[in-house]
Amino acid sequence: MLDMTLLWGSGSCPCWRAMIALEEKNLQGYNHKLLSFDKMEHKSQQVLDINPRGQTPSSRHPRDQQNRPFLHWVSLLQSQFQNQGNRLIPDAAEERALMYQRMFEGQSFYEKLNNVIYYDLFVPEEERHASALSRNKEALKAELGLWEAHLQKSPGSFLAGSSFSLADVVVFPTMAYLFRFGLSEGRYPKLGEYYALLKDRPSIKASWPPHWLENPKGHEALKDF
Amino acid sequence: MLDMTLLWGSGSCPCWRAMIALEEKNLQGYNHKLLSFDKMEHKSQQVLDINPRGQTPSSRHPRDQQNRPFLHWVSLLQSQFQNQGNRLIPDAAEERALMYQRMFEGQSFYEKLNNVIYYDLFVPEEERHASALSRNKEALKAELGLWEAHLQKSPGSFLAGSSFSLADVVVFPTMAYLFRFGLSEGRYPKLGEYYALLKDRPSIKASWPPHWLENPKGHEALKDF
Numbered sequence: 335m336l337d338m339t340l341l342w343g344s345g346s347c348p349c350w351r352a353m354i355a356l357e358e359k360n361l362q363g364y365n366h367k368l369l370s371f372d373k374m375e376h377k378s379q380q381v382l383d384i385n386p387r388g389q390t391p392s393s394r395h396p397r398d399q400q401n402r403p404f405l406h407w408v409s410l411l412q413s414q415f416q417n418q419g420n421r422l423i424p425d426a427a428e429e430r431a432l433m434y435q436r437m438f439e440g441q442s443f444y445e446k447l448n449n450v451i452y453y454d455l456f457v458p459e460e461e462r463h464a465s466a467l468s469r470n471k472e473a474l475k476a477e478l479g480l481w482e483a484h485l486q487k488s489p490g491s492f493l494a495g496s497s498f499s500l501a502d503v504v505v506f507p508t509m510a511y512l513f514r515f516g517l518s519e520g521r522y523p524k525l526g527e528y529y530a531l532l533k534d535r536p537s538i539k540a541s542w543p544p545h546w547l548e549n550p551k552g553h554e555a556l557k558d559f
Numbered sequence: 560m561l562d563m564t565l566l567w568g569s570g571s572c573p574c575w576r577a578m579i580a581l582e583e584k585n586l587q588g589y590n591h592k593l594l595s596f597d598k599m600e601h602k603s604q605q606v607l608d609i610n611p612r613g614q615t616p617s618s619r620h621p622r623d624q625q626n627r628p629f630l631h632w633v634s635l636l637q638s639q640f641q642n643q644g645n646r647l648i649p650d651a652a653e654e655r656a657l658m659y660q661r662m663f664e665g666q667s668f669y670e671k672l673n674n675v676i677y678y679d680l681f682v683p684e685e686e687r688h689a690s691a692l693s694r695n696k697e698a699l700k701a702e703l704g705l706w707e708a709h710l711q712k713s714p715g716s717f718l719a720g721s722s723f724s725l726a727d728v729v730v731f732p733t734m735a736y737l738f739r740f741g742l743s744e745g746r747y748p749k750l751g752e753y754y755a756l757l758k759d760r761p762s763i764k765a766s767w768p769p770h771w772l773e774n775p776k777g778h779e780a781l782k783d784f
Contacts, residue, residue, distance in 0.1 A: 409656030431634030434659075441666060463686045 340366040343376055345543040347444055347507035354503045355408050357537030360419040368544075408500065420537075422500050433494035436484065436501035443481065444508045446474045451515055451555050475559060478512075478522060481505075485524035491531055498535070506532050514552035517559055565591040566606055570768040572669055572732035579728045580633050582762030585644040593769075633725065645762075647725050658719035661709065661726035668706065669733045671699045676740055676780050700784060703737075703747060706730075710749035716756055723760070731757050739777035742784055 340356075342349035356364065369375035412423060424430045449470040454462070490496030493505055509529050513519070519526025532538055546552075565581075567574035581589065594600035637648060649655045674695040679687070715721030718730055734754050738744070744751030757763055771777075 407656075409652065409659060413652040413656075427634065427638040431632075431638075434634060438663070438666065441663065458690070461688045461691050465683070466686050 338364055340364060341369055341376075341380065342366060343369050343371050344545045346371075347511070350507040350510075350541055350543065351503050352407070353541035354506065354537045355411065355422065355500070357540050358420040358422060358498070358503070359411060359415050361411070361415065362540075408503075420498060422498075422503065424494060424497060424499055426495075429495040429497075429499070433499045433501040436493045437504045439480075440501065440505040440508065443477055443505065446470070446477045447508055447511055450474045451511070451553070471559075478517075478525065478559065482522050482524045485528055491528070493528075498532075502532065506538060512556060514546065516552065516554040516557035518557070521559070563589055565589060566594055566601075567591060568594050568596050568601055569770045571596070572736070575732040575735075575766055575768065576728050577632070578766035579731065579762045580636065580647065580725070582765050583645040583647060583723070583728070584636060584640050586636070586640065587765075633728075645723060647723075647728065649719060649722060649724055651720075654720040654722075654724070658724045658726040661718045662729045664705075664709075665726065665730040665733065668702055668730065671695070671702045672733055672736055675699045676736070676778070696784075703742075703750065703784070707747050707749045710753055716753070718753075723757075727757065731763060737781060739771065741777060741779040741782035743782070746784070 340349075340352065342353065356362070369378075408422070412421075424433060448456070450467070453467050453470060457466075484493065488495060492498050493501040509525060510533065512522075512525065513529050517525070519529070565574075565577065567578065581587070594603075594606070600606070633647070637646075649658060673681070675692070678692050678695060682691075709718065713720060717723050718726040734750060735758065737747075737750065738754050742750070744754070
């Protein structure tokens, strides 16, 4: 069993990534604590002591008392449990290079999505402008076109080729948000195919956000995209 | 000689990163073309054909007619020229993990800096708010504190430990902007030390933005930070 405690929030993409990675490595049964974002528990001292950015997921090995942000932590997981479960990092140089590239781009994808669906949450009322939101929407549409093309050109069904990798760990939660917020699979067929292929994967099903299970009906913010 | 053409802009951090990496691998003498951002040449068809994001640097190997964004391209460079020049990717698992983590965080650092120094450039006049800019400044200050702490805790003089790595390639240009825009070395001593250590490194000197050489006097936007 893994000697760690994961502090997480339901529906947080960064947390979901960490949980998918743990499932893929067959590292179930770790300690964890579900935090309430509504109660701002992710800014609590317990989290800040571990992660000075006050972000989930936060996890700590009791041994070293050091915060391990996502990628750092996954790399260590990888070296400690290299031959357990899915390798997550392809051996072939070309696929590995593509994986890191897609992970970096995944961050931009995630931010562009948030800038649309959480515009009101991020921007105080007196600073909101219809023109700004509409620019954010155009930026997200352009981004969706790039990912549709990435999948079109991928040599396999996954983002970095023919095997499930860290790129999928990082980007799948963003994809799931798209469809929960009403994106049309008809207009983005490759994204739809990718989502359908991955949503029932055991690691992803096991880590599905609990509040999405309680409330399977999503939102419509991206219906007309 | 490397069979590629680099399209770049003076002072663009992503371009500077690519050029530092090329210098570190002893790959001088490639073809390149300096684009003018003022003339919007980075959105020209020549760039869009290579990079659909319309961003520099754009480079293409004539052989494969495929765009190679930064990380993807560096990884390939790395496998093609692994034993030439600096390795850039540490062999030790712990340093390598730290390197990728810092590279990811470097993206957030870069954006937080841009949100302050280029606020007027990014935000149309009718959407600007003093309250928003002031929030961006607080976010940058918090980020500076994190990097000061990263360097404090680093087991060596570089971001991922005792050797110059891709983390330094990615983050150094952002550091250089800080000091060009007037950041106080007294208030951020570890950042100041890091900047002083790296600014005369041959790969960095050789790729120093030409318009900074022409106009060594910088700006004062970060003087009171």
